[in-house]
Amino acid sequence: xxxxxxxxxxxxxxxxxxxxxxxxxxxxxxxxxxxxxxxxxxxxxxxxxxxxxxxxxxxxxxxxxxxxxxxxxxxxxxxxxxxxxxxxxxxxxxxxxxxxxxxxxxxxxxxxxxxxxxxxxxxxxxxxxxxxxxxxxxxxxxxxxxxxxxxxxxxxxxxxxxxxxxxxxxxxxxxxxxxxxxxxxxxxxxxxxxxxxxx
Amino acid sequence: xxxxxxxxxxxxxxxxxxxxxxxxxxxxxxxxxxxxxxxxxxxxxxxxxxxxxxxxxxxxxxxxxxxxxxxxxxxxxxxxxxxxxxxxxxxxxxxxxxxxxxxxxxxxxxxxxxxxxxxxxxxxxxxxxxxxxxxxxxxxxxxxxxxxxxxxxxxxxxxxxxxxxxxxxxxxxxxxxxxxxxxxxxxxxxxxxxxxxxxxxxxxxxxxxxxxxxxxxxxxxxxxxxxxxxxxxxxxxxxxxxxxxxxxxxxxxxxxxxxxxxxxxxxxxxxxxxxxxxxxxxxxxxxxxxxxxxxxxxxxxxxxxxxxxxxxxxxxxxxxxxxxxxxxxxxxxxxxxxxxxxxxxxxxxxxxxxxxxxxxxxxxxxxxxxxxxxxxxxxxxxxxxxxxxxxxxxxxxxxxxxxxxxxxxxxxxxxxxxxxxxxxxxxxxxxxxxxxxxxxxxxxxxxxxxxxxxxxxxxxxxxxxxxxxxxxxxxxxxxxxxxxxxxxxxxxxxxxxxxxxxxxxxxxxxxxxxxxxxxxxxxxxxxxxxxxxxxxxxxxxxxxxxxxxxxxxxxxxxxxxxxxxxxxxxxxxxxxxxxxxxxxxxxxxxxxxxxxxxxxxxxxxxxxxxxxxxxxxxxxxxxxxxxxxxxxxxxxx
Numbered sequence: 001x002x003x004x005x006x007x008x009x010x011x012x013x014x015x016x017x018x019x020x021x022x023x024x025x026x027x028x029x030x031x032x033x034x035x036x037x038x039x040x041x042x043x044x045x046x047x048x049x050x051x052x053x054x055x056x057x058x059x060x061x062x063x064x065x066x067x068x069x070x071x072x073x074x075x076x077x078x079x080x081x082x083x084x085x086x087x088x089x090x091x092x093x094x095x096x097x098x099x100x101x102x103x104x105x106x107x108x109x110x111x112x113x114x115x116x117x118x119x120x121x122x123x124x125x126x127x128x129x130x131x132x133x134x135x136x137x138x139x140x141x142x143x144x145x146x147x148x149x150x151x152x153x154x155x156x157x158x159x160x161x162x163x164x165x166x167x168x169x170x171x172x173x174x175x176x177x178x179x180x181x182x183x184x185x186x187x188x189x190x191x192x193x194x195x196x197x198x199x
Numbered sequence: 200x201x202x203x204x205x206x207x208x209x210x211x212x213x214x215x216x217x218x219x220x221x222x223x224x225x226x227x228x229x230x231x232x233x234x235x236x237x238x239x240x241x242x243x244x245x246x247x248x249x250x251x252x253x254x255x256x257x258x259x260x261x262x263x264x265x266x267x268x269x270x271x272x273x274x275x276x277x278x279x280x281x282x283x284x285x286x287x288x289x290x291x292x293x294x295x296x297x298x299x300x301x302x303x304x305x306x307x308x309x310x311x312x313x314x315x316x317x318x319x320x321x322x323x324x325x326x327x328x329x330x331x332x333x334x335x336x337x338x339x340x341x342x343x344x345x346x347x348x349x350x351x352x353x354x355x356x357x358x359x360x361x362x363x364x365x366x367x368x369x370x371x372x373x374x375x376x377x378x379x380x381x382x383x384x385x386x387x388x389x390x391x392x393x394x395x396x397x398x399x400x401x402x403x404x405x406x407x408x409x410x411x412x413x414x415x416x417x418x419x420x421x422x423x424x425x426x427x428x429x430x431x432x433x434x435x436x437x438x439x440x441x442x443x444x445x446x447x448x449x450x451x452x453x454x455x456x457x458x459x460x461x462x463x464x465x466x467x468x469x470x471x472x473x474x475x476x477x478x479x480x481x482x483x484x485x486x487x488x489x490x491x492x493x494x495x496x497x498x499x500x501x502x503x504x505x506x507x508x509x510x511x512x513x514x515x516x517x518x519x520x521x522x523x524x525x526x527x528x529x530x531x532x533x534x535x536x537x538x539x540x541x542x543x544x545x546x547x548x549x550x551x552x553x554x555x556x557x558x559x560x561x562x563x564x565x566x567x568x569x570x571x572x573x574x575x576x577x578x579x580x581x582x583x584x585x586x587x588x589x590x591x592x593x594x595x596x597x598x599x600x601x602x603x604x605x606x607x608x609x610x611x612x613x614x615x616x617x618x619x620x621x622x623x624x625x626x627x628x629x630x631x632x633x634x635x636x637x638x639x640x641x642x643x644x645x646x647x648x649x650x651x652x653x654x655x656x657x658x659x660x661x662x663x664x665x666x667x668x669x670x671x672x673x674x675x676x677x678x679x680x681x682x683x684x685x686x687x688x689x690x691x692x693x694x695x696x697x698x699x700x701x702x703x704x705x706x707x708x709x710x711x712x713x714x715x716x717x718x719x720x721x722x723x724x725x726x727x728x729x730x731x732x733x734x735x736x737x738x739x740x741x742x743x744x745x746x747x748x749x750x751x752x753x754x755x756x757x758x759x760x761x762x763x764x765x766x767x768x769x770x771x772x773x774x775x776x777x778x779x780x781x782x783x784x785x786x787x788x789x790x791x792x793x794x795x796x797x798x799x800x801x802x803x804x805x806x807x808x809x810x811x812x813x814x815x816x817x818x819x820x821x822x823x824x825x826x827x828x829x830x831x832x833x834x835x836x
Binding site for chain 2: 003009041129130131154165
């Protein structure tokens with residue numbers, strides 16, 4: 001079949017930010033399905049809550065301080081996360097490097113706190129269905145936290161090496177975007193895990 | 200700030216004809232040799248592997264079906280022991296649902312969607328390769344377990360407490376649960392790829408109302424996968440945790456609840472039916488338009504029906520649980536929604552019938568399978584409306600009536616369109632035509648064999664034969680219908696043998712297909728058969744819903760993509776205006792290595808929870824290797 005050239009796209013950029021980039025849509029896809037995973041887990045929690053006359057089962061509610069401290073840090077982390085985002089859009093390598101280091105440190109701090117949170121759930125996974133679902137949900141979120149931390153660390157290394165090319169800033173903004181999801185996912189989980197047992 | 204590439208870079212407007220093709224082929228081809236094959240990220244290579252592997256699993260699942268029919272052909276047979284029968288019906292269901300039906304539909308999408316939307320590769324090609332390896336390893340794991348007599352034996356639904364440690368202390372349910380994880384990871388990865396490919400990689404001008412109906416169907420399916428599969432992920436993870444580390448999700452003595460399993464399983468399980476059926480409707484629309492020689496009537500109606508079916512499919516799961524003692528109000532609601540879903544399905548069928556009515560149909564093999572689909576699926580839909588009703592469902596629950604119903608829906612709704620699709624797209628994928636004579640024999644044997652095999656099951660169910668039983672006594676008076684059913688199954692099996700023979704013979708000596716042997720209208724037919732590694736020498740521009748019928752003299756194209764690195768053109772979501780020239784990943788061994796690490800992780804965790812600890816670092820290393828920028832131009836710009 002003959003071809004008729006109707007447009008030249010040579011002047012288009014070779015990468016984009018946010019909805020202009022493929023990876024951003026990929027992240028959106030995974031956020032959608034992972035968000036559904038959280039929703040289903042929350043549904044399972046509420047189902048078990050509904051079918052059991054006593055809740056929590058044979059345990060005190062979780063100690064509040066680890067989850068609350070995490071929540072505060074999560075919310076505060078949005079500030080350096082957003083600063084990193086803006087620096088990445090400006091392709092300000094120095095500030096991006098600092099931002100990534102700060103976010104990696106925040107991730108490490110949260111992982112340590114998460115360890116305390118598991119220890120202060122006041123139930124083991126094998127005590128009852130309550131213990132099981134609480135451990136499952138917290139484990140699910142911890143997996144996301146650890147994954148994002150891994151991504152942040154790798155990106156940090158990239159930005160300190162010869163791989164710190166312009167298109168890599170787009171990857172940084174996607175990482176920022178995913179972190180916002182990790183934070184957003186935590187907020188209903190915090191209410192569910194720490195406050196619902198106190199109702 | 201964005202950066203445009205160096206203007207001196209060699210672009211596709213600098214070359215023409217053979218020079219351009221040769222240059223693009225060397226840029227996009229899969230590396231040669233065994234290692235090269237393992238590194239492939241070409242969606243066509245991965246798609247072909249996916250399709251062939253899924254059909255191998257169909258063959259295996261079919262053999263199991265025949266074994267069951269031999270056992271049930273007469274009363275009190277001893278061909279299979281009860282234990283072996285349990286394994287076989289579990290493996291049959293699990294293989295067909297998880298290793299054939301969903302993967303084969305996604306496999307066709309992996310191959311076809313990038314071609315149909317006019318791009319050079321699927322979004323996230325390495326993820327695509329990874330998903331195939333995971334699917335392959337998961338399927339092999341299940342079947343090797345079966346061969347080693349550790350195959351699951353608690354049904355493809357693995358209801359607790361039957362699948363709990365207390366009642367099944369072997370590793371069989373663990374194998375099943377981990378197989379679920381494998382297939383789920385693979386399916387989810389492909390779903391995201393399809394969504395992003397359709398959203399961002401469409402050819403310029405392919406606005407939302409110009410997307411081919413098959414692509415629309417796969418888009419809706421991808422969303423169903425994304426929103427349904429997490430439920431089985433939570434369910435199967437909870438099951439395996441109950442079995443391995445003594446969690447109590449389903450243990451009623453510790454606050455757990457067995458019905459939680461059924462809710463989670465069927466919240467996934469019913470959309471699963473539509474994950475299988477909706478791609479079938481997309482295939483039907485594609486085939487019908489081509490062989491009716493006119494566009495499908497009611498394009499917007501068909502799309503809205505697809506979307507409505509997708510939404511409604513999430514409101515049906517409880518109709519699998521009518522006999523579990525749920526509140527009447529809930530049963531009424533789910534009865535209504537179960538019946539309601541017949542409306543969008545019916546609308547599509549009327550659109551297809553109108554297309555045939557108003558067209559100039561050419562009755563080639565693909566169209567025969569579509570007509571077979573319409574007949575069988577309508578029958579399955581009617582029995583579906585019956586079992587959506589609580590009183591009828593209560594009577595026929597767990598009888599062969601239900602077996603008949605879901606085989607009518609699944610085989611009628613998915614396998615008939617799929618075989619039609621094989622005949623339709625085989626020329627594009629292989630460059631060779633399948634034999635029309637063998638195709639007609641194939642169709643009639645399949646159509647007759649299927650109905651003889653499955654229609655008697657309706658009657659068997661109504662006269663009380665329960666499903667999942669390995670035998671029955673002569674006094675039950677079920678023998679004649681069972682023998683008839685087994686005879687039909689044999690004919691049905693012969694039809695598949697004929698398809699296989701046709702494929703092998705045609706691959707060796709089938710007539711050459713040419714680019715567009717059916718004179719079809721969609722973009723996959725605008726390129727060579729089989730397509731070159733780059734799919735298209737230049738990216739087409741779409742100005743009509745049926746571009747090859749509207750622009751049959753000259754195809755409008757864009758130029759300006761690089762000839763020095765792999766590039767795909769990203770376009771806007773609604774209008775498909777060109778937006779970005781984005782790099783497409785090069786071949787890599789890391790997806791395979793990551794899949795191997797993931798497999799070791801999951802299989803290891805069946806035997807020891809510590810596998811989660813020692814299995815994680817290899818996965819992390821493999822993932823870093825996967826994403827680490829290489830020295831290629833794509834990464835160093």
